[in-house]
Amino acid sequence: MSPAPPEPASGTPSPPDVLDLVVIPGDGIGPELVDSALQVLERVAALDGFTYELTTVDAGAGAYRSAGRALPEDALERLRAADGVLKGPVGLPEVRHPDGTEAGLLGGLLRLGLDTFANVRPMRLLPGVTGATRHGPGEIDYVVVRENTEGLYLSRGAGAATPHAAADQLMVTRVGTERVVRYAFDLARKRSGAAADGVRRVTCVDKSNVLRSYALFRRVFDEVAEAYPDVETEHLYADAAAHDLVARPQCFDVLVMENFLGDVLSDLGAATVGGLGMCGSLNVGADAAYAEPVHGSAPDIAGQGLANPLSQILSLALLLDHASRPSAGDRVRRAVESALSGGGIELSDRGRPVRGTGSVTAAVCEALST
Ligand code: ATP
Numbered sequence: 001m002s003p004a005p006p007e008p009a010s011g012t013p014s015p016p017d018v019l020d021l022v023v024i025p026g027d028g029i030g031p032e033l034v035d036s037a038l039q040v041l042e043r044v045a046a047l048d049g050f051t052y053e054l055t056t057v058d059a060g061a062g063a064y065r066s067a068g069r070a071l072p073e074d075a076l077e078r079l080r081a082a083d084g085v086l087k088g089p090v091g092l093p094e095v096r097h098p099d100g101t102e103a104g105l106l107g108g109l110l111r112l113g114l115d116t117f118a119n120v121r122p123m124r125l126l127p128g129v130t131g132a133t134r135h136g137p138g139e140i141d142y143v144v145v146r147e148n149t150e151g152l153y154l155s156r157g158a159g160a161a162t163p164h165a166a167a168d169q170l171m172v173t174r175v176g177t178e179r180v181v182r183y184a185f186d187l188a189r190k191r192s193g194a195a196a197d198g199v200r201r202v203t204c205v206d207k208s209n210v211l212r213s214y215a216l217f218r219r220v221f222d223e224v225a226e227a228y229p230d231v232e233t234e235h236l237y238a239d240a241a242a243h244d245l246v247a248r249p250q251c252f253d254v255l256v257m258e259n260f261l262g263d264v265l266s267d268l269g270a271a272t273v274g275g276l277g278m279c280g281s282l283n284v285g286a287d288a289a290y291a292e293p294v295h296g297s298a299p300d301i302a303g304q305g306l307a308n309p310l311s312q313i314l315s316l317a318l319l320l321d322h323a324s325r326p327s328a329g330d331r332v333r334r335a336v337e338s339a340l341s342g343g344g345i346e347l348s349d350r351g352r353p354v355r356g357t358g359s360v361t362a363a364v365c366e367a368l369s370t
Helices: 030-048 061-067 075-081 107-113 174-190 212-225 238-247 259-272 310-322 326-341 357-369
Strands: 018-024 051-056 084-087 118-124 141-147 160-162 165-167 201-206 232-237 254-257 280-284 289-293
Touching: 018 030, 018 075, 030 051, 030 084, 030 310, 030 326, 030 357, 075 107, 084 310, 118 174, 118 259, 118 310, 141 174, 141 259, 174 201, 174 212, 174 254, 201 212, 201 238, 201 259, 212 232, 232 238, 238 254, 238 259, 254 259, 280 310, 289 310, 310 326, 310 357, 326 357
Parallel strands: 018 051, 018 084, 084 289, 141 254, 201 232, 201 254
Antiparallel strands: 118 141, 118 280, 160 165, 280 289
């Protein structure tokens, strides 16, 4: 009789035999980025020894224009049942509601519909990439954990407005804050600390000196932190955080913040690590997850081979980690680093691949196999 397979370490779910993945190609540069990530997936699956099944769901502004809705009727159920979802960016400037706001965006539908309460945005300056600050590779390596289901954006489309005045509300709840802060501390425990000193640290970013909602966020952060005495805590007001993310990014490990602040500060972080095209993200909840680049659909460069697909490829790596295939996620990240440092990928000052989108995909696939 063959020996029983080893039990997975406690808390580590065993990977499914066949990974059930859903793909949303999206709009603008979305389809070309997703195509690139799927080529990388095919290669890494063969190397890592797993199989997967793909289902494509048409969603976003293109779907809104052709089918009258941004997300098919039963899509949320399908996405929840999957082991993970790889989503391209969505949105087309010409697809609008009668009131002028953009139609076909999926942020609210997916984040609220799937209750993916944490948006995890790693910021790493990789070898061969020039960021907007004087820092070098290895000095910027932190994660922004953005609360994803409440905050200022919960008011999306629901604020009060007359032609002369408009108001939106910033909603912070105890339960919503607790779960995202806990996620940030658990993440810090899995990392090896800040680049500068190796200290595991979670930074709470808010404007608690001005707004009550942010004061509640900070109070709940402090309460949750008590259960993590092994992780250092830090508080920063959002304006100081914007300054320090440029001046001393090496001191950060994990940062947690309200939705709107996370949206703004992670774009600032992106500039320090080579631009939006270098940044993937994972939206994660208790029973669903989807990975997507942090940027939009960049219609200005769609279809021209100018987009950097690393944001989508690094999103794929996050999805593989989440789907209990961390060794595959690591392989993808190592391949990206080696393709960048070996010169297989060259990026312009604007963060665009000098030899085109396809050359980046090819360089990552080649680095995977070597
Ligand atoms: P959103 O509000 O949906 O995030 P946005 O209006 O901020 O979108 P993006 O679509 O993110 O705009 O594009 C901002 C700029 O960054 C554009 O000039 C675009 O061409 C560029 N850009 C975005 N993603 C990439 C990428 N992967 N590679 C190269 N350039 C990109």
